[in-house]
Amino acid sequence: MLTSSRPQVDHWRAFRDRVRDAGRDERANLLATASAQVRRDVLTMIERAGLGHVGGDFSVTDILVTLYAAVLSVEPAEPDWPDRDRLILSKGHSAAALYATLASCGYFPATELATFMAPLSALNGHPDRTKVPGVETNTGPLGHGLPVGVGTALAARLRGSSARTVVILGDGELQEGSNWEAAMYAAHQQLGSLTAVIDRNGLQQGARTEDTNALEPLADKWRSFGWTVAEVDGHDHAALADVFSASTPDRPTAVIAHTQKGHGVSFMTDRVEWHHRVPTGEELALARAELSR
């Protein structure tokens, strides 16, 4: 099990306070800067490992950064704090983006990112909660996160805690039926503390979701299951922060975050082949240049 990095925790706390005190535009700028750093870290991790899911990492980065820097009540120095908010990354193949974000909060030293997928590293290609502080459950196979999130939100209510639970789902992952079992039950239980964020990048591993097993009308599906639905630009940090601050007391909320796979690097954006391609040579240099602007 990795342990927290105190200086980084202090830095993250100061950053979080700046984000919270800032006006809307300044908040967006601060979060965009943090997201660019996470994307650069992800690129380096994938380059070293020679493996990874850069497309889905980049589509979910702005969501993760906004949640950890502006929304979630967590304590990276005490990751098992019982009343913490829980974030569950159901699309576990985007582990690199999660690890880079957790490291930026000080859950573990950023130097560990260099071990991503190396032999015996804690940082497996899919998250393992028994090794990485801040990881709430072990994901990788799709369709697991929402049921675990429903149980987590139920436990908080049974214990009288106001902690919230956020589950980030890939859109292609919604083809797994277990999500809809969980969606029915969350609404039945009136779990207002539960938020499902759908990283709606429109692509799955092999093709567009709409060409594989179409999800639309997606918002209507969630509404018909009894959820409150919000739609947002998943790369607009200020809009994301706004949408996450709203909730309905007796209904779970589905945030459909419209994103692009590979967002942040022009030649990766909305291209299915970047689901798990590894950039090399000139591509890396170009990607770094774009992420440093």
Add this chain to the structure above:
Amino acid sequence: MIESTNLRPADRTMYDCRKAFADELATLARADERIVAVCNDSVSSSNLAAFRDEFPDRLVNVGIAEQNMVGVASGLANGGLLPFVCAAAPFLTGRALEQIKADIAYADRHVVLCGMSPGVAYGQLGPTHHSIEDLSWLRAIANLPIVVPADPTQTRAAMRWAVSTEGPSYLRIPRSPVPELFAPDTPLEPGRFVPLTDGDDVTLVAAGTLVWRAVEAASLLRIEGISARVLAAPFVEPLDEAAVIAAARETRGIVTVEEATVSGGLGAAVAGVAARYCPTRVRVLGIPGVFAPTGDVEFLLEHFGLTATGIADSARSVLADAGR
């Protein structure tokens, strides 16, 4: 009846272990407010009505949705609760196998998975409802102790063990009727068989609903001058390797007995240990690689040679092969 400190005096009143399960669950829940029951519309078949009435807020009934049920249990544990997941064994283990692997065992959650009515308990309802594969499926998963109680006493002991031990476990709760077999203070330890009779001709290793039939088989053999060592195997995982090795050394053959497929369950585990450390004849009794025909529990057990006389026949056959 053969005498053993672990055996109760012979009494053939038969019990459905789900009653002991329900009583013990309520007792445990009164003492430990973390305990919640999670089920899949199985309040009646898991005998949870009294629990629901006493602890209405602590029964999580997800409806007919086993993958969600196991995921929800993992989440409840994440939130500091201690879930007992109660569902018919075939659907708990089959439908939610990947959730059991990823959300419970790999994630190392203190969740007690309770497979109700395993084996051929559902008799005439057919192979879709028989849970004969659960032991094989779950033995392949790391970090998941498998407990197969043989009577009401051992059912209660297994539940207390699962509460007191951090991490996941699978309890296989019998529905097929069994007598009270074990003395109340019989110890239950991971990786330990419970010796029921001494013997140096043949060893019978049995789990769950068939343990009492193995004891009866030993009585039948004793009349013929064959001494059978009977070992109850409450833990299929971790297995009592030392007891298997001793049996292989000290008797001339082993017969394993379980209400499950012969592919990958208790018998396969015992045979594997014997083959590795002390090769001997091992006869694996169970459901032999087929889907069961239509019939009630007693018919099916007789059909597959899983009665006392069938087990005794197999013991004689092992000894004949060994050159007795």
